[in-house]
Amino acid sequence: MSMNGQSGAVGQENINTNIVTLTRYLNEEQTKYSEATGDFTLLCHALQFSFKSIAYYIRRASLINLSGLAGSANSTGDDQKKLDVIGNDLFIAAMRSCGRVRILVSEEEEEAIEFPAGPNAKYAVACDPIDGSSNLDAGVSVGTIFGIYKLSDDAKGTKEDLLRPGTDLVAAGFTMYGASAQLVMTMKGGPVNGFTMDDNLGEFILTHPDMRMPKKRSIYSCNEGNSKYWDVATREWCDTIKNAEKPYSARYIGSMVADAYRTLLYGGIFAYPADSKTPKGKLRILYECGPMAMIFEQAGGQAVDSNMARMLTVVPESIHDRSGIFLGSYDEVQLVIDIHKKHGISV
Numbered sequence: 001m002s003m004n005g006q007s008g009a010v011g012q013e014n015i016n017t018n019i020v021t022l023t024r025y026l027n028e029e030q031t032k033y034s035e036a037t038g039d040f041t042l043l044c045h046a047l048q049f050s051f052k053s054i055a056y057y058i059r060r061a062s063l064i065n066l067s068g069l070a071g072s073a074n075s076t077g078d079d080q081k082k083l084d085v086i087g088n089d090l091f092i093a094a095m096r097s098c099g100r101v102r103i104l105v106s107e108e109e110e111e112a113i114e115f116p117a118g119p120n121a122k123y124a125v126a127c128d129p130i131d132g133s134s135n136l137d138a139g140v141s142v143g144t145i146f147g148i149y150k151l152s153d154d155a156k157g158t159k160e161d162l163l164r165p166g167t168d169l170v171a172a173g174f175t176m177y178g179a180s181a182q183l184v185m186t187m188k189g190g191p192v193n194g195f196t197m198d199d200n201l202g203e204f205i206l207t208h209p210d211m212r213m214p215k216k217r218s219i220y221s222c223n224e225g226n227s228k229y230w231d232v233a234t235r236e237w238c239d240t241i242k243n244a245e246k247p248y249s250a251r252y253i254g255s256m257v258a259d260a261y262r263t264l265l266y267g268g269i270f271a272y273p274a275d276s277k278t279p280k281g282k283l284r285i286l287y288e289c290g291p292m293a294m295i296f297e298q299a300g301g302q303a304v305d306s307n308m309a310r311m312l313t314v315v316p317e318s319i320h321d322r323s324g325i326f327l328g329s330y331d332e333v334q335l336v337i338d339i340h341k342k343h344g345i346s347v
Helices: 022-030 039-059 082-098 133-138 224-229 232-242 256-266 285-298 330-342
Strands: 069-073 079-081 101-106 123-131 142-150 169-177 181-187 192-198 203-208 219-221 269-272 302-304 325-328
Touching (some): 022 203, 039 123, 082 101, 101 285, 142 285, 169 285, 181 203, 285 325
Antiparallel strands (some): 069 079, 123 142, 192 203
């Protein structure tokens, strides 16, 4: 109490009692559709548990000896961290137990995991349980990327059911585990919403509703250490933005989720192009490029591959198929498209 009898700062604090949690948001969205069965909502609740569990173990990794390598490699040849294995196991258990998933594709598994067919198992999930795990021991932000497909009534429940373009995605999102756990999620035709994990409540809270990207921003994010392997069009694009009247600012973390989240919030462009060393590109279409492209498009941006094809139209040839990618603010990606078109690279 102050000397004049008025309440101090604590007394004036506004407390929000109308908190929108992810659970509440999903339940309210479900009520908007009379044909909704609740299956998708239950699947999302299972995903949410995976994100919370992974966030917990990442924060405690150094304390309970979860740093370092597990002594194995994943499906794409990358050395597995101990947390890669734990994150993958958490995903498998959650997707199996929810009873709504028929097929799960994980970066950590060479083959798709096929769960027993059930009357409610109508979905397929593709995920990278811990993207950027090579940065874990340095405390750099890492994340989870996921995409959800709905299976057709005549689906066989095999990996071939996921060899589809990103335009077929019914939902996509990612969680970033940094200073706080941030979840970004979108459903087909809907807004992109951002949630922040409140550790005290144990809930993801809606903090960034209807995220929209700036149409243009002078920030670029790419690994220029690979520039000697780039094609002439990609090198020209990079030289153009570095030598602009007001040169672009370079911001590169080396963890796709962290770079993408910053780009989504502030605008700019993230690029991981194919090159002569990796002609198909480095990032996986099914559980990295496709979900991210859906998020960025629905937030007002663009995403294309190294052939300048709209990323969401690219069909993977295998469940771990790779691609180059440019994604970000609409005008920034358009500049990439225009420069490549000048060099005869266009769709």
